[in-house]
Amino acid sequence: MVKIRLKDGTVKEYSSGITVLEVAQDLSEGLARVACAGLINNERVDLRTPITEDCELSILTFNDEEGKGAFHHTTSHILAQAVKRLFPNVKLAIGPSIQDGFYYDFDTEQAFSPEDLEKIEKEMKNIVKENLQIERFELPRDEAIKLMEEKGEDYKVELINDLPEDSVISFYKQGEFVDLCAGPHLMSTKPVKAFKLLSVAGAYWRGNENNKMLSRIYGTSFPKKADLDEYLNKLEEAKKRDHRKLGKELELFALMEEGPGFPFFLPKGMELRNTLIDYWREKHKAAGYKEINTPIILNQELWHRSGHWDHYKDNMYVTKIDDLDYAVKPMNCPGGMLVYKTKMHSYRDLPVRLAELGLVHRHELSGALHGLMRVRNFTQDDAHIFMLPEQIKEEIKNVINLIDDFYNVFGFKYHVELSTRPEDSMGSDEDWERATTALREVLEEKGYNYIVNEGDGAFYGPKIDFHLEDCLGRTWQCGTIQLDFQMPERFDLVYVGQDGEKHRPVMIHRVVFGSIERFIGILIEHFAGAFPTWLAPVQVKVLPISEKYHDYAESVVEQLEQNGIKVEADYRAEKIGYKIREARLQRVPYMLIVGQQEEEENKVAVRSRAKGDEGPQALVDFIEKIKEEIASKKIDIQGLDNSIE
Numbered sequence: 001m002v003k004i005r006l007k008d009g010t011v012k013e014y015s016s017g018i019t020v021l022e023v024a025q026d027l028s029e030g031l032a033r034v035a036c037a038g039l040i041n042n043e044r045v046d047l048r049t050p051i052t053e054d055c056e057l058s059i060l061t062f063n064d065e066e067g068k069g070a071f072h073h074t075t076s077h078i079l080a081q082a083v084k085r086l087f088p089n090v091k092l093a094i095g096p097s098i099q100d101g102f103y104y105d106f107d108t109e110q111a112f113s114p115e116d117l118e119k120i121e122k123e124m125k126n127i128v129k130e131n132l133q134i135e136r137f138e139l140p141r142d143e144a145i146k147l148m149e150e151k152g153e154d155y156k157v158e159l160i161n162d163l164p165e166d167s168v169i170s171f172y173k174q175g176e177f178v179d180l181c182a183g184p185h186l187m188s189t190k191p192v193k194a195f196k197l198l199s200v201a202g203a204y205w206r207g208n209e210n211n212k213m214l215s216r217i218y219g220t221s222f223p224k225k226a227d228l229d230e231y232l233n234k235l236e237e238a239k240k241r242d243h244r245k246l247g248k249e250l251e252l253f254a255l256m257e258e259g260p261g262f263p264f265f266l267p268k269g270m271e272l273r274n275t276l277i278d279y280w281r282e283k284h285k286a287a288g289y290k291e292i293n294t295p296i297i298l299n300q301e302l303w304h305r306s307g308h309w310d311h312y313k314d315n316m317y318v319t320k321i322d323d324l325d326y327a328v329k330p331m332n333c334p335g336g337m338l339v340y341k342t343k344m345h346s347y348r349d350l351p352v353r354l355a356e357l358g359l360v361h362r363h364e365l366s367g368a369l370h371g372l373m374r375v376r377n378f379t380q381d382d383a384h385i386f387m388l389p390e391q392i393k394e395e396i397k398n399v400i401n402l403i404d405d406f407y408n409v410f411g412f413k414y415h416v417e418l419s420t421r422p423e424d425s426m427g428s429d430e431d432w433e434r435a436t437t438a439l440r441e442v443l444e445e446k447g448y449n450y451i452v453n454e455g456d457g458a459f460y461g462p463k464i465d466f467h468l469e470d471c472l473g474r475t476w477q478c479g480t481i482q483l484d485f486q487m488p489e490r491f492d493l494v495y496v497g498q499d500g501e502k503h504r505p506v507m508i509h510r511v512v513f514g515s516i517e518r519f520i521g522i523l524i525e526h527f528a529g530a531f532p533t534w535l536a537p538v539q540v541k542v543l544p545i546s547e548k549y550h551d552y553a554e555s556v557v558e559q560l561e562q563n564g565i566k567v568e569a570d571y572r573a574e575k576i577g578y579k580i581r582e583a584r585l586q587r588v589p590y591m592l593i594v595g596q597q598e599e600e601e602n603k604v605a606v607r608s609r610a611k612g613d614e615g616p617q618a619l620v621d622f623i624e625k626i627k628e629e630i631a632s633k634k635i636d637i638q639g640l641d642n643s644i645e
Helices: 020-027 029-034 065-086 114-129 141-150 154-162 225-240 243-249 267-286 300-306 308-315 333-340 389-409 429-445 486-490 516-526 547-562 576-585 596-601 619-632
Strands: 002-005 011-014 035-040 043-045 055-061 101-107 134-138 170-174 177-180 194-204 213-222 297-299 318-321 324-328 352-361 377-387 413-419 450-453 463-469 475-484 506-515 540-544 567-569 590-594 603-608 612-618
Touching: 011 020, 020 029, 020 035, 020 055, 029 035, 029 055, 035 065, 043 065, 055 065, 065 101, 065 114, 065 170, 065 177, 065 194, 065 213, 114 194, 141 154, 141 177, 154 177, 194 225, 213 225, 243 516, 267 352, 267 389, 267 506, 267 516, 297 300, 300 308, 300 324, 300 333, 300 486, 333 352, 333 377, 333 486, 377 389, 377 516, 389 429, 389 463, 389 475, 389 506, 413 429, 429 463, 429 475, 475 486, 475 516, 486 506, 506 516, 540 547, 540 576, 547 567, 547 590, 547 596, 547 619, 576 590, 590 596, 590 619, 596 603, 596 612, 603 619, 612 619
Parallel strands: 002 055, 413 450, 540 567, 540 590
Antiparallel strands: 002 011, 035 043, 035 055, 101 213, 134 170, 170 177, 194 213, 297 324, 318 324, 352 377, 377 506, 413 463, 463 475, 475 506, 590 603, 603 612
């Protein structure tokens, strides 16, 4: 007999060898029908896995991330099987599950067309209807290689050869289709009721641009058609909100062939950017930070000292100056430490909070570049806090409070994740345990529910990551707090303690926006370009009905500018309806229409993006109202007209 502790804490006894699926069936036939995989002692397994010793068990459904992964992974095999049926000469590469779906890479002489995707989807539906049972089997290395060689699957042979000698080499079979795979998978093809192939892209084998370019088919799948329809509607809405499209239409930024991955910010984009930076400076000054600026290029010895050269050199740009090796900074922290060392600090000085809007450069593969979300140069809103060991928890709480204030003002919900020591790390076990415990205790004292990402910390310390949720439910990792005992040691940072002796400070690395460029991209998509008034690059558009009222329009513009309001006027010889439509397309929060009556009464006819026609108002009253709206940083996402015509 084996004792199995279930998710709710219940312990049940079963005969040794019972499978995960059989446990699910014993608990509930309904649960068994929707089960996708299992979790035995936190290890994801197949439903067909036998249980031979006491353990903790969770039955995973599509509502669990790990269960969803098994569902999507099964769909990727259905895709590959359909492709092999229709295009027998195509070679298989890899086909994992990913967030919100799956992909499969194929070596094909001719790229897949939209018509091909339709045929593949039709064949996938046949495979689902066939209700093919999915079987798992294992082979010794030699037999596994022979099987794949007989099938002409060269990429699978390469993968097997690269596996460690003690690896279990497993395959999954459904009908005539066999694939090298670790699993887990569903029990049959039948549950995959709703799926959609979304796109085709090029992808280098194993992500190496020196290897052959393969054809990657992306897709998604759900147990119910209604869920698929909802997801596809969200995708359509996301396309409308694509920051690359809106960034061009709203004249915010440009991406040019002369600088791939190096964005150009246009005047309106700079207005938005500077508003964010002004707010950042205001909040940091109030929180006791001192702003610094450090050089973009520093000598290579510094990057060896910091550890970045050993852990990050493939992402760094290098150059020579006076026959010496230098590197363009990928991160701001070494410069921050040099600033700390410019003077001797007493324990009375700590904590020292140094903030920097630092421009960094990182080499990204051209295929990974994506608008403002993945670029080669960006501005990190970094800060480095140097503190006494007894100040650690209080400083972490202060940073969390600051980040919370920032995200709330933009209307973002968020969740937090704790990332622990990675394999590629430096420092003692004692330091890592101390740092990780401090972060965990703060999160618990603050009452946060958090996810633990084992082994996903920075090479110098554990971290707390903040994941924003936008209006479409997508998450974006932005803010981070990293606790570091290693850099102060490497840079020999000290302070003079109460005993008159030198001691080592502890350090926090943290960002709030993360990358200002990426945060702007997120804001564009979150608000669909319809920024709240305090953020809008143009807050008011003045629209004279005809040339006769240009002088009055100019006086309105002048009064708005004198009150710090960002304003433009449209003096073109166009009909007023056309001007209104153009201003709406530019998502300007307020339009002020002026004609004979407005001029005579010193009023403006107000149209707002949120409410439409608000009627005539005294100019002085409108100015007071919009100034109050800007000062309060009011955000009413429901009230914003985010529709895209």
